Amino acid sequence: MASVDHLSADEWSMLGYDTSHDDRGYAEELREDVRGLVESPPADEAIRAVWRAAAGGGWDPAAHGMSARDRLRRIDETCAARPPRKVPGRRPEPSSWWGAWRPAADEVRDDVVAGIAGIAEAAETRSCRERSAGFLPSPDILSALEEVPVRVHPELGFRLFLRALKVYSVRIEKARYDRFQALGERFGHPAALIDLGLDIAWPPIDTARRDATWDFGFSHLAGQAHQDWRDSRGEIRKTAAGDDFGQTPGSAAAVLLEDTLRLLRSALPDAAVTALWTGASNSPGRTDSRDWLRLIADVCRERLREAAPAYTPAVAPARTELADTVLREVRETAPAVADKAASPHGHPVPATDVMDALEHVVTRIDPDLGFRLFLRVLITLSVPLTQEQYDRYRAIGERFGYGEYHVSDVDHLIEAG
Structure with missing residues (x-):
């Protein structure tokens, strides 16, 4: 069985977990995400595509003779070997947050899927010069990412999608960024989860624009x-x-x-x-x-x-x-x-x-x-x-x-x- 120290930083951050502090205290939340993927309907190849997109392609399970689900099971075993820790400021315990979105499940799911589809449409319209300036998720990856909010969980799908955008350094215009923040608020996420690491095409400074939440x-x-x-x-x-x-x-x-x-x-x-x-x-x-x-x-x-x-x-x-x-x-x-x-x-x-x-x-x-x-x-x-x-x-x-x-x-x- 793998040890925690043998998990790469990309593997820990794949699902949106910050491992830079608190001795990696998010094992129970990570296990909930992992089990959700392992037990979900998408084909193993789709899960592998999501994994590689979120982890930046740095560790491919297939190259090590295992399926994506096998690798996720190894992570689950690794997390199970550590005592659970409750970290202040994180989202609610899995027993409560898995059901928290259900009253508006269809709407939230559709909004996450629309966000992914919007990136796919933007990718198709980019010029050759824009494409050569940086990487974009392939249509297959975007399609696999769309399966997560639909067939696994909208909130997990949203985090994996954000992770892929950051890994691929996809430049996001301000209007789309604002929609992501609004969607994050509905999931109870802090603004930093969306903001940090995202490549945002900021508009010019305008002192007449009142976009501060508090005093200024x-x-x-x-x-x-x-x-x-x-x-x-x-x-x-x-x-x-x-x-x-x-x-x-x-x-x-x-x-x-x-x-x-x-x-x-x-x-x-x-x-x-x-x-x-x-x-x-x-x-x-x-x-x-x-x-x-x-x-x-x-x-x-x-x-x-x-x-x-x-x-x-x-x-x-x-x-x-x-x-x-x-x-x-x-x-x-x-x-x-x-x-x-x-x-x-x-x-x-x-x-x-x-x-x-x-x-x-x-x-x-x-x-x-x-x-x-x-x-x-x-x-x-x-x-x-x-x-x-x-x-x-x-x-x-x-x-x-x-x-x-x-x-x-x-x-x-x-x-x-």
């Missing part, structure tokens, strides 16, 4: 700040490099740079910049506010030179159609915080100064940036909200195109009715 830009940087920042450049770098899954690399730096340039080029007084930062971050204000903004801009440019060297930073015209709407919310809140201060245990800044700075941003710089900073200030000052106010904020966020969880950062401030 200068307001997000303020939300990451804390009292003990030591290496300002390093902390800024983390935010600038924090592209969300599904975002073109460099997007986080681009939107942070745009926000920063708006403030840097504005007539906002230095004291107001300090008040704004303190109010949004609840960390001590900076006396070198303009130098602080220049440092942020420099770090963003460094990140963009690495991630998107072809990108030319530019500040788009502000979206002013919601200025009055946002201004009303700021002014409605101002009286409720008149006696408060931001960073009360550091260098206190009166909330009135913060609210005045917010008004300036909303009316003279960018209502979008002003509203995002306003949400941060609500958290800093622990402003109690009514359900009606929160609903209005969500509506504003939707009109700005914010991500699903952006405005929900303040939902803990809603008072019990």
